[in-house]
Amino acid sequence: MRRERVSEQEVLGAIRQNSLADPSHAVAVILESDAQFSVIPRSSDPERGAIDDLLLHR
DSSP: OTTTTOOHHHHHHHHHHTTOSSGGGEEEEEEOTTSOEEEEEOOSSTTSOHHHHHHHTO
């Protein structure tokens, strides 16, 4: 985060903007090449992972 000059508050803000109340509900926050954040939410189904949820929404 330091190398990209991203603050913890910016990351937490991105998580909140994606309707996640708690950072633990996010698997990852990705800084995209256009300086936007992509937030990958944790799966609500313990049998599936976050990537499985993304693939289902294609």
